[in-house]
Amino acid sequence: MLNIFIRRLLLAIPVLLAVASLTFFLIKLAPGGPFDADKAVSPQVLKNLNEAYNLDASEWEQYVDYMSGILRGDFGPSFRFPGRSVSEMIATGLPVTFELAFYAILIALLIGVSSGVLAALKRNTYLDFIPMAIAMIGICVPTFLMGPLLVLIFGINLEVLPVSGWGQLPGDKILPSITLGFAYAAYIARLSRGGMLEVLNQDFIRTARAKGLTERNVVIKHAMQGGLIPVVSFLGPAIAGLLAGSFVVETIFQIPGLGRFYVEAAFNRDYTMILGTTIFFSAMIVFFNLLSDLAAMWLNPRSRDIS
Amino acid sequence: MKHYSIFLILFLIIGCSSNVSPVDDGLDKQIFHFGNGSEPQGIDPHIVTGVPEHHILISLCEGLTIPNAFDDDNLPGAAESWSVSDDGKTYIFKLRKNGKWSNGDPVTAEDFVWSWQRILTASLGSQYPDMLYYLEGAQEYHTGLNDDFSSVGVKALDNYTLEVKLKAPTPFFTGLLSHYSTWPVHKETVLKHGSIDDRNGEWTRPGNFVCNGAFNLKSWELNNKIVVEKNPMYWDASTVKLNEIHYYPVSNVMTEDRMFRAGQLHVTSTLPSQKCPVYLEENNPDLRIDPYMGTYFYRLNTTNPYLSDVKVRKALAYSIDRKLLVEKVTKCGQIPAYSFTPPGSNGYEPTTSIPFDPDLAKQLLIEAGFNSENKFPKLEILFNTNEDHRKIALAIQQMWQQNLGIEVELVNQDWKVYLSREMVGDFQVSRAGWIGDYEDPNTFLDLMRPNRGNNKTGWEDASYDSLMAKANSTNNQTERYELLDEAEKILIENMPIIPLYTYVRSYQLSPDVKGYNPHILDHHHPKFIYLERD
Numbered sequence: 020m021l022n023i024f025i026r027r028l029l030l031a032i033p034v035l036l037a038v039a040s041l042t043f044f045l046i047k048l049a050p051g052g053p054f055d056a057d058k059a060v061s062p063q064v065l066k067n068l069n070e071a072y073n074l075d076a077s078e079w080e081q082y083v084d085y086m087s088g089i090l091r092g093d094f095g096p097s098f099r100f101p102g103r104s105v106s107e108m109i110a111t112g113l114p115v116t117f118e119l120a121f122y123a124i125l126i127a128l129l130i131g132v133s134s135g136v137l138a139a140l141k142r143n144t145y146l147d148f149i150p151m152a153i154a155m156i157g158i159c160v161p162t163f164l165m166g167p168l169l170v171l172i173f174g175i176n177l178e179v180l181p182v183s184g185w186g187q188l189p190g191d192k193i194l195p196s197i198t199l200g201f202a203y204a205a206y207i208a209r210l211s212r213g214g215m216l217e218v219l220n221q222d223f224i225r226t227a228r229a230k231g232l233t234e235r236n237v238v239i240k241h242a243m244q245g246g247l248i249p250v251v252s253f254l255g256p257a258i259a260g261l262l263a264g265s266f267v268v269e270t271i272f273q274i275p276g277l278g279r280f281y282v283e284a285a286f287n288r289d290y291t292m293i294l295g296t297t298i299f300f301s302a303m304i305v306f307f308n309l310l311s312d313l314a315a316m317w318l319n320p321r322s323r324d325i326s
Numbered sequence: 327m328k329h330y331s332i333f334l335i336l337f338l339i340i341g342c343s344s345n346v347s348p349v350d351d352g353l354d355k356q357i358f359h360f361g362n363g364s365e366p367q368g369i370d371p372h373i374v375t376g377v378p379e380h381h382i383l384i385s386l387c388e389g390l391t392i393p394n395a396f397d398d399d400n401l402p403g404a405a406e407s408w409s410v411s412d413d414g415k416t417y418i419f420k421l422r423k424n425g426k427w428s429n430g431d432p433v434t435a436e437d438f439v440w441s442w443q444r445i446l447t448a449s450l451g452s453q454y455p456d457m458l459y460y461l462e463g464a465q466e467y468h469t470g471l472n473d474d475f476s477s478v479g480v481k482a483l484d485n486y487t488l489e490v491k492l493k494a495p496t497p498f499f500t501g502l503l504s505h506y507s508t509w510p511v512h513k514e515t516v517l518k519h520g521s522i523d524d525r526n527g528e529w530t531r532p533g534n535f536v537c538n539g540a541f542n543l544k545s546w547e548l549n550n551k552i553v554v555e556k557n558p559m560y561w562d563a564s565t566v567k568l569n570e571i572h573y574y575p576v577s578n579v580m581t582e583d584r585m586f587r588a589g590q591l592h593v594t595s596t597l598p599s600q601k602c603p604v605y606l607e608e609n610n611p612d613l614r615i616d617p618y619m620g621t622y623f624y625r626l627n628t629t630n631p632y633l634s635d636v637k638v639r640k641a642l643a644y645s646i647d648r649k650l651l652v653e654k655v656t657k658c659g660q661i662p663a664y665s666f667t668p669p670g671s672n673g674y675e676p677t678t679s680i681p682f683d684p685d686l687a688k689q690l691l692i693e694a695g696f697n698s699e700n701k702f703p704k705l706e707i708l709f710n711t712n713e714d715h716r717k718i719a720l721a722i723q724q725m726w727q728q729n730l731g732i733e734v735e736l737v738n739q740d741w742k743v744y745l746s747r748e749m750v751g752d753f754q755v756s757r758a759g760w761i762g763d764y765e766d767p768n769t770f771l772d773l774m775r776p777n778r779g780n781n782k783t784g785w786e787d788a789s790y791d792s793l794m795a796k797a798n799s800t801n802n803q804t805e806r807y808e809l810l811d812e813a814e815k816i817l818i819e820n821m822p823i824i825p826l827y828t829y830v831r832s833y834q835l836s837p838d839v840k841g842y843n844p845h846i847l848d849h850h851h852p853k854f855i856y857l858e859r860d
Contacts, residue, residue: 049742055745056375056453063469064453067451096526101374111548112549167584174588182587185550271581287742
């Protein structure tokens with residue numbers, strides 16, 4: 020297992036270098052530059068700005084300069100926010116995005132696994148149909164609709180929760196976490212139901228029951244270990260997706276996370292910020308995929324043997 | 327069972343939370359919660375550009391003059407008085423002896439000289455140095471033709487007397503001084519964190535920041551909140567009633583609307599356009615629609631072979647029903663525009679007119695050589711991706727199709743792509759908007775002079791240019807406005823741009839907020855604002 024871990028980590032280095040290089044040249048292909056504004060700046064001012072940010076050097080020189088910078092851990096200054104470095108901005112937004120993702124995944128797991136397992140155990144009863152129908156709605160309703168709906172109900176009509184913010188007012192973390200978590204809860208519910216159904220029909224479960232184990236022990240100790248493998252495999256990409264895709268929820272709820280920086284950087288052609296966040300999110304995706312693969316291997320003896 | 331436990335936790339948290347909204351809480355503590363659009367680029371007045379930045383800077387720093395809360399002439403700011411020479415070219419500003427920086431240092435004339443040297447230093451890369459190009463030798467210094475700053479027309483005669491020499495009489499000069507690019511920065515603080523031309527110096531961080539405004543920077547959480555607190559060192563601190571202002575960078579207009587409705591904001595930066603007619607119909611008492619010095623218009627690319635003919639440009643302009651546009655499409659109190667400069671800009675009333683006359687428009691198109699046999703080729707309207715721009719473009723598309731039989735294609739692009747296409751002239755018709763930087767028609771009409779970066783239409787007219795030059799060399803305001811009106815007539819006669827409507831500032835304001843009066847440039851000095859419930 021350790022060998023696999025180290026091998027996969029080493030493989031991540033060329034992947035991230037390729038991502039950085041591709042992004043570097045792709046963003047330069049997009050029309051418009053970081054200093055284009057409604058009130059156009061004079062050629063003299065533009066020249067001064069390009070000099071200040073080394074944009075007057077050749078593309079190749081800029082590339083070498085940037086890559087040597089990131090090897091030293093320096094992601095450069097933000098073009099959009101003078102006086103702020105990209106590393107500083109990532110460090111500011113990241114804890115918030117992580118916290119939001121953590122609460123969301125917690126909610127997703129709590130709701131998703133419990134309703135999925137319940138649905139599998141009570142197959143073809145209303146305890147199966149109702150949670151699965153809700154799950155289907157959760158999958159279909161996008162967060163940009165779910166968020167405002169929850170805000171209208173709990174924030175504006177019932178006036179019990181703040182409509183926006185993060186850590187500013189009591190309870191302001193509840194609605195964004197539910198909004199983001201609910202979509203993933205729906206997927207997890209369907210995956211756990213599927214996984215559990217498959218496992219519950221297998222011989223070892225029958226054996227466990229024949230041994231006289233209580234249903235509770237059968238489900239928790241035996242069935243869930245195998246039945247939740249699809250959920251564990253899903254968690255890696257899901258966490259990465261939660262981190263990179265929290266932009267919508269961050270915007271709806273005015274949360275100062277990294278997702279907003281990421282998307283706004285692309286609109287602003289803030290080259291260094293786009294590069295920094297892309298590399299960072301890529302690293303996150305690689306890392307969480309690796310973690311979920313390792314967890315799935317640990318849970319599933321067959322894949323452990325193959326490896 | 328787990329479902330219930332989640333809800334139990336939820337309701338426990340809700341139960342424990344206090345029900346006092348920030349707006350109610352702010353009333354007691356005099357804390358003003360301000361919806362500020364987007365995260366400001368920074369708070370260095372010589373580097374930043376933009377409205378959210380201005381909202382914050384106006385509380386932190388003070389120029390020689392400040393905006394008048396009653397939309398009148400500017401009031402004394404860091405300068406307590408000033409005099410102008412007979413030829414209108416020399417200004418003597420007397421600075422307040424009790425003017426202080428937030429660290430207690432006195433604000434001196436030399437501070438202004440150094441600050442203006444900083445913004446005119448080319449390597450700083452400021453985007454607003456042209457605000458000071460009215461000074462003798464300023465443009466030459468900035469563009470490197472002269473590297474001796476003593477040749478620039480600004481001098482400290484003594485600690486509290488500042489002499490400014492202008493190239494020409496500039497009647498709007500004191501108005502210009504309320505623009506943040508002309509505001510002072512604290513030399514020692516800036517130099518402590520970098521050189522005069524350092525864009526990235528950390529002097530603007532909380533704890534480092536020193537300036538001379540009514541408020542001090544207290545905290546700055548990126549993309550979350552900027553808090554400023556009352557500055558006890560401010561010369562007029564006794565007038566300031568607010569204790570704190572919290573600026574929220576809410577870029578999503580729907581979120582901002584919900585925050586206002588939930589009592590989290592006293593004022594919003596704007597209003598979702600679809601909500602405006604609803605609030606108008608409901609007579610929503612929080613809705614505010616104020617005059618605003620801005621024009622929404624279409625640029626025509628006069629280098630295009632078809633649009634180079636003035637008859638075609640006029641035909642396009644005369645076939646637009648502006649009244650219908652503001653009543654049925656924009657629906658938020660906008661005013662049909664028949665001139666480029668909004669009427670009433672500091673007493674200037676343009677006398678131009680643009681008829682809505684489809685028959686005349688059709689006739690003009692025929693005179694330009696286009697008829698049922700020789701059809702006018704397909705036109706493209708370029709606009710940046712935005713639902714409001716699309717609605718307007720759809721209406722114009724229909725009017726041109728119906729009144730002139732011209733086929734129109736709508737092209738929407740990402741903001742930066744749109745800007746870059748406009749800049750290189752890769753468009754036929756493009757939507758545009760212009761908001762005045764200072765309260766004078768010059769902020770609009772100067773745009774259309776040759777070689778101005780924001781002209782973008784390819785249109786040049788020697789008589790227009792000479793009228794503008796003449797207007798800006800006279801010291802007589804009546805004569806000046808007549809000359810500007812003549813220039814405006816040339817502009818409308820040549821129609822390189824099609825004015826559509828005059829903007830309004832639509833937003834929501836809590837009835838608790840007092841002293842937040844309509845201002846044509848949307849400048850509200852926070853020292854006049856306070857919170858009180860009727």
